[in-house]
Amino acid sequence: MTLFWIITAAMIVVALALLAPTLLRRHAATSDSTERFNVEIARERLADLVAEKNAGGLSDEEFNQGRRDLELALAQDLEGTAEIKTPTAGSGGRWALLAAAILIPLITIPTYLQIGSPQLIAGMPGAALPTAGHGAAGEMPPVSELVEQLRARMEENPDNAEGWFLLGRTYMRLQNYTQAVYAFEQVVGLLPDEPAGLLSLADALSMRDGRQVGPRAVELLEKALSIDPDSVTALWLLGNAAFDNGDSATALGYWQRAYPLLEGEPAMQSELGQMISQAGGKLPAAPAALPPIMAATPSAPAAPPTATQSVDADGAAIVVEVALAPSLMEQVSPTDTVFVLARAESGPPMPLAVARQQVGDLPLKVTLTDAMAMMPAMKLSSFPRVKVSAKISKSGQAGTQPGDITAADVVVDSGNPPESVQLLINEVVK
DSSP: OHHHHHHHHHHHHHHHHHHHHHHHSOOOOOOTHHHHHHHHHHHHHHHHHHHHHHTTSSOHHHHHHHHHHHHHHHHHHHHHHHHTOOOOOOTHHHHHHHHHHHHHHHHHHHHHHHHSOHHHHTTOTTOOOOOOOTTOTTOOOOHHHHHHHHHHHHHHSTTOHHHHHHHHHHHHHTTOHHHHHHHHHHHHHHOTTOHHHHHHHHHHHHHHTTSOOOHHHHHHHHHHHHHOTTOHHHHHHHHHHHHHTTOHHHHHHHHHHHGGGGTTOHHHHHHHHHHHHHTTOOOOSOSOOOOOOOOOOOOOOOSOOOOOOOOOTTSOEEEEEEEEOGGGGGGOOTTSEEEEEEEESSSOSSOSEEEEEEGGGOSEEEEEEGGGOSSTTSOGGGSSEEEEEEEEESSOOSSOOTTOEEEOOEEEETTSOOSOEEEEEEEEOO
16 A cells, blocks of 8 residues: 555656656747748649649649648648647746646545545455446447447437438448438438439439339439439439330430530549440540440449549558547538548658548548658658548638547558558547
């Protein structure tokens, strides 16, 4: 017992000794040189992007994406340098140290005796050391558990259409298409004229039925198309349904209407162009060039492709799984921006890799790679340890603002990362 109190007193003295230099010395404010350096780097990178675009190496979409990424990096960088600025300290540091020396023992010792486990010190029989459970602070529970919590909240509040939509998207990510159909049925019941709900329900029905677009899905798609005649998803899936039924002419009519609408999505337009050509149709007049069409017999086309992250096999790659705490679901919108990024644990605050998604995509899995680097020298593989983080931005801006929701950072070895990094977005920025 005496040994315990001796150790406790020693630990308090050590803690005060560590605090003393910080509290007593005068801190010089950080100069603006770091910020100017970061701005100069950003300007040079922007000039490179402009030159590459003028040379024809970048499309307008790729140039705009690169510029947004650069703006994100600069905002995060400037935010980081602002955070490390320390105001100069006066004589208040000495008073703070004296107050800590008095208050720490006065508060911690009685508190421990009141709510701690002093019987373990005394060696009482039957005492057991507490074990760490699954629900440790900041640890993300299994996605299935989060989904059940969200489902329970929705059953208690069945009139929340956005909540049902988020639940349906979650079930789709988990490939539980039967439950996704149930969730999207609630959305359509609450918002019968909302194209997003109609399209999502049609997609869930098709996936549940083995990618077959059945009569109920066709009905939903036709209604969505009547509301939004330029819905690429409705046109694409209705073309799939007609093709499955052997009606190539009708399928080509839908696909050829959708093709020009995909001018800003060259990968998807190329996919659809190949489907049109393989079905025997001609491509509508559109500026996007298609890759060579390989000879193939017509086959039932798949649903519209979704965006994926490419993995650089020769560099670092970190798989990140992100989920939102169900208790915060009512504070977000499906269109709110989700940022997933990695920074050096020790080094510049500029992000090494960034991925943008939407709340409607949660829970999501992304892969951060060297290919996402803003500059060649600022890659994941350039730093042995990196901090992986995620946040929901209500404003869509890169800088963190009150009302944003964040996940606790996780530090990983960039050269030997875990199978996946799990982040739970659960803390509202005040």
